[in-house]
Amino acid sequence: MKNIRVGIPRALLYYRYADAWKTFIEELGYEVITSPETTAGILKDGIKKSVGDLCLPVKTFLGHVESLKDSVDFLFIPRYISVEHDAYMCPKILGLPDVVRACFTNLPRIIDPMFNIKKDKDNTITEFSRQVARILSLEPEAVEKSFIKNSGAGYMNEQEEYSLTDKKINVGLIGRPYLLFDRYLGKNLFRTLSELGANPVYIQPSENEITEAMTVIPKWVYWSMGKEVTASAHAFFKDDKIDGIINICSATCGPDSFTGDLIRKRLNTRNKPYMTLSVDEHASDTGIQTRVEAFVDMIGKVIV
Amino acid sequence: MKLTVPHMGMLHIAYTRILRENGVDMMPPPKATVKTLNLGVRHSPEFACLPFKINLGNMIESLEAGADAILMPGGYGPCRFGYYGIIQEQILRELGYKFRMSTTDNPDKLSDLIDTIKDISSIKNRPDGYRVFYLILMRMAALDRALAFYHYYKPREINRGETDRALEESVRLIDSANTYVKLFMENFRVKRIFRDIRIDKRFKPLRIGVLGEIFVTIEPFANLDVEKKLGEMRVEIVRGVWLSDWLNDRFRFKPFRRNQAKLSALWAKGYLDYPSGGESMETVGKTLMFHRKGIDGILHIMPFTCMPELVASTIIHRISKDKNYPVLSMTFDEHVSEANIVTRLEAFVDLLERRRVERLSRN
Numbered sequence: 001m002k003n004i005r006v007g008i009p010r011a012l013l014y015y016r017y018a019d020a021w022k023t024f025i026e027e028l029g030y031e032v033i034t035s036p037e038t039t040a041g042i043l044k045d046g047i048k049k050s051v052g053d054l055c056l057p058v059k060t061f062l063g064h065v066e067s068l069k070d071s072v073d074f075l076f077i078p079r080y081i082s083v084e085h086d087a088y089m090c091p092k093i094l095g096l097p098d099v100v101r102a103c104f105t106n107l108p109r110i111i112d113p114m115f116n117i118k119k120d121k122d123n124t125i126t127e128f129s130r131q132v133a134r135i136l137s138l139e140p141e142a143v144e145k146s147f148i149k150n151s152g153a154g155y156m157n158e159q160e161e162y163s164l165t166d167k168k169i170n171v172g173l174i175g176r177p178y179l180l181f182d183r184y185l186g187k188n189l190f191r192t193l194s195e196l197g198a199n200p201v202y203i204q205p206s207e208n209e210i211t212e213a214m215t216v217i218p219k220w221v222y223w224s225m226g227k228e229v230t231a232s233a234h235a236f237f238k239d240d241k242i243d244g245i246i247n248i249c250s251a252t253c254g255p256d257s258f259t260g261d262l263i264r265k266r267l268n269t270r271n272k273p274y275m276t277l278s279v280d281e282h283a284s285d286t287g288i289q290t291r292v293e294a295f296v297d298m299i300g301k302v303i304v
Numbered sequence: 305m306k307l308t309v310p311h312m313g314m315l316h317i318a319y320t321r322i323l324r325e326n327g328v329d330m331m332p333p334p335k336a337t338v339k340t341l342n343l344g345v346r347h348s349p350e351f352a353c354l355p356f357k358i359n360l361g362n363m364i365e366s367l368e369a370g371a372d373a374i375l376m377p378g379g380y381g382p383c384r385f386g387y388y389g390i391i392q393e394q395i396l397r398e399l400g401y402k403f404r405m406s407t408t409d410n411p412d413k414l415s416d417l418i419d420t421i422k423d424i425s426s427i428k429n430r431p432d433g434y435r436v437f438y439l440i441l442m443r444m445a446a447l448d449r450a451l452a453f454y455h456y457y458k459p460r461e462i463n464r465g466e467t468d469r470a471l472e473e474s475v476r477l478i479d480s481a482n483t484y485v486k487l488f489m490e491n492f493r494v495k496r497i498f499r500d501i502r503i504d505k506r507f508k509p510l511r512i513g514v515l516g517e518i519f520v521t522i523e524p525f526a527n528l529d530v531e532k533k534l535g536e537m538r539v540e541i542v543r544g545v546w547l548s549d550w551l552n553d554r555f556r557f558k559p560f561r562r563n564q565a566k567l568s569a570l571w572a573k574g575y576l577d578y579p580s581g582g583e584s585m586e587t588v589g590k591t592l593m594f595h596r597k598g599i600d601g602i603l604h605i606m607p608f609t610c611m612p613e614l615v616a617s618t619i620i621h622r623i624s625k626d627k628n629y630p631v632l633s634m635t636f637d638e639h640v641s642e643a644n645i646v647t648r649l650e651a652f653v654d655l656l657e658r659r660r661v662e663r664l665s666r667n
Contacts, residue, residue, distance in 0.1 A: 051621045052633060054614055079578060088382035088581075095580035095615035102575070102622035114578065219390045222381040254611040257351035258387050265394055 003031055006111070007072030009064035010035045012057055012093060013080060015177040024150040025076060028138060033072055035064040038184035042067055047281060049103045056250040056280050057178050058092050060185060062103055074109050074136070075100075078128075081116035087224040088118075090255055111135050125151075169198040169299050172236035174263075175248035176225050176256075185279060186248060187288040196296045201242060205231035217266050226255040233263045237272055244273035244299045246292070251280035273299050305404065306331045307373045307424060308366035310359040313522035313547055314451070317479050318444040325482060326436055327426030331371045333362035336525040340365055345638045347395050353384065354607035354637050355519040358526055360392050367401045375424065378407040382581040383612055412554050439487070441557045443478060445548040446491055450474040453498040455543065458535035459509035462502045467535075470497050509540040510656050513594035515587045516605030517613045518545050520636050527605055527636055528645050534603075537653050542599050544590035545583055568593070575619050582612030591620045591631065600656045601630035603649075608637035630656060 006025050008014060014021075014034070022032050035042070038060055046063025054062075065075065077097045080089050088094070097112035113131035117124050129144035136143075171193055173180060180186045180202065193200040205213070205228055213234035214220040214227070221227040229247070236242045247263065249256035260276055268274055275295050277288060306329050309316065316332040323330050334340070336358055344361030363374055374393075379386030389407040396403065406423070410416045418433040427433050450471060458467045474494040481487040512534060520526045522545070531541050549564045551557070568589025569579070575592070579585040591602050604620060606613035617633050624631040632652045634645070 051618045052614060053608070053635070054618065081578065086380075091382045091581040091584070091611035092615055094382060094578060095576060095584065095612075095619075098576045098578075098580075099615055099618050102619040112577075217390075218393075219378075219387065222386065252351055252609045254351075254353075254384050254609060257349045257609070258384060258391055261349045261391055261394070265398070 005033050005072045006030045006074045006076050007068035008034045008076045009061055011061040011064045012178045015181045020150050024147050027146045035068045038182050055252045065100055069107055072108055074111050076111045079112050079114045082118040083224055085117055087222050087227055090223055170201050170242050171198045172201050172242045172245040174229050174232045179248050187285055192292050198296045203232050205235060209235050217262055221259055223255040226259045230259050234267050237267050246275050248277045251278040305329055305373045306371045308333055308371035309375045310362040312519055314447045319440045321479060321482055322436060322440050328424050333366040341638055351609050353610050354526055356388055373404040376407050377411045378409055379411055414555055438557055441551055442487055446478045448546045448548040450494050455541040457498055457501050459538040459540045460503035460507055462504055466501050470501055473497055509538050511540045511542050511599045513542045513544055513599045513602045515544040515590055517607055517610050518583050520607050521545050521605045522547055528642055533649055539653055545586055580612050580615045584612040584616040587616035588619050591623055595627055595629050604633040606635055608635050
């Protein structure tokens with residue numbers, strides 16, 4: 001085939017839409033190249049490229065772009081404005097393609113179609129496909145069909161692995177997928193917990209759970225991911241089998257600074273053990289390890 | 305019921321008198337001081353932005369001073385501002401204060417604001433609501449106009465401090481204008497007051513464009529009064545964000561002023577293609593506009609962890625590189641010190657001065 005390579009940085013929304021994007025682009029006849037998993041080197045590159053105090057996940061994203069940009073013909077960085085009618089993505093994701101363009105010179109062409117359900121609910125996908133088609137000079141109809149077909153695929157369904165078990169200590173993990181599932185940024189919390197004999201639980205809240213959680217708090221959270229974090233926190237606090245909850249967030253995350261406050265004060269009515277781990281580029285593995293260990297220890301004492 | 309609304313620049317001057325005359329027991333918060341900020345910081349989430357903290361401090365101080373109702377504008381993102389009221393109410397209730405909290409759900413919508421006015425005041429019919437609301441908007445515009453005069457005259461004044469006194473006098477005049485007719489007349493008097501200032505007509509000051517997040521840019525307490533500091537360094541300020549422009553974009557009360565957000569979007573094409581909330585579009589668009597208009601440099605002001613402005617800041621640094629155009633980004637939070645700001649401003653002004661000398665000698 002043409003063998004034109006399209007790069008997808010393994011950061012931010014990759015952890016939500018990876019499978020959908022990959023099959024979508026492959027089906028259009030291109031080769032997909034994803035950047036390797038985050039390493040210290042990638043993060044360092046990202047920090048070098050970024051100006052000012054952008055948050056950790058965005059810096060990482062820039063690092064991934066750096067590692068990809070010389071080996072691909074196109075970069076796939078869609079602009080996700082809103083995926084639901086009542087919520088936005090974070091402002092930094094709204095401006096992501098522009099930020100990438102601002103931070104690099106001699107980039108390959110960026111495919112940056114806009115996905116905005118708020119603007120025009122019925123034609124979002126048509127519009128999205130039209131923009132992809134324009135950049136790649138393809139037939140819009142074919143692109144649309146392929147996108148609709150693949151849009152159901154989520155990020156690798158690892159959820160089953162993280163469901164409840166009969167183990168003694170179940171720890172609910174909440175946080176944005178791009179922190180939680182990035183093994184480097186999220187300090188591999190899943191494995192750390194398993195090694196300590198606790199069982200990490202992660203859920204992708206369903207529509208109903210989100211609606212229910214939003215009735216408990218005074219005003220619905222208008223960031224898609226913040227909403228999910230809040231909803232899974234709510235589900236965990238209600239669930240008797242969950243013994244403790246860890247919230248992992250990036251230190252200067254805007255939405256999380258507010259939803260974190262809501263979760264701590266509004267949702268934790270039963271006073272379950274709850275800990276916020278905020279990570280930034282200086283967070284050390286040992287520091288996180290120690291805190292998680294102490295947390296699990298404490299839960300163990302409470303239960304016995 | 306004593307109603308209070310957190311400070312934002314000179315907004316309280318625009319509405320206090322008018323609402324009082326219409327039966328609202330208004331009580332603007334005490335002027336923000338270091339104590340206000342400390343109170344706000346102590347009770348806020350760690351990474352909340354500076355406006356949130358100052359607002360919270362305002363609220364606490366007003367409640368202490370006897371207010372028992374708070375009005376806080378809201379909204380639905382993507383900036384954090386829309387969620388301020390919720391978190392603040394929660395914090396204040398936890399501190400044990402008793403009060404009534406009202407938020408406007410959608411500050412972009414006129415009818416919503418009129419309903420809010422009807423709700424809190426003795427005005428009961430819609431036309432009167434409109435009349436009062438537009439008078440407040442006009443008063444805000446008059447205040448902004450006086451401030452624009454101030455920016456122009458301050459670097460050129462011969463007797464130090466004369467412009468500051470003129471601004472005070474103008475604010476007082478505008479404050480006393482409680483009808484449309486009076487306001488119309490006072491506008492002329494304000495113009496005259498400024499025209500009477502003795503200025504050095506041959507002096508050509510440096511011009512710096514001030515852009516950034518709206519609250520920190522227009523609230524002298526939050527930005528340690530950078531505008532006055534620059535004025536005293538004899539620099540003319542060309543401000544790109546005005547509260548009355550922001551209001552005008554939504555409620556169209558200045559017939560000859562273009563929609564600034566749309567105007568900025570035209571300028572920003574190619575650098576920022578979709579607004580990422582807040583004033584990001586204005587910041588990027590107007591940086592390019594000011595560059596074209598020959599303004600000497602840009603001072604970009606934002607609160608620490610501000611999401612929209614971080615995007616804008618990244619982009620305008622690229623513009624700075626592309627166009628060889630000086631841009632200084634200043635991040636404000638509770639730890640920023642006066643000496644730090646002054647030193648950086650002085651260095652920036654020096655740099656601009658040198659560039660100008662070079663440019664002039666080249667021609």
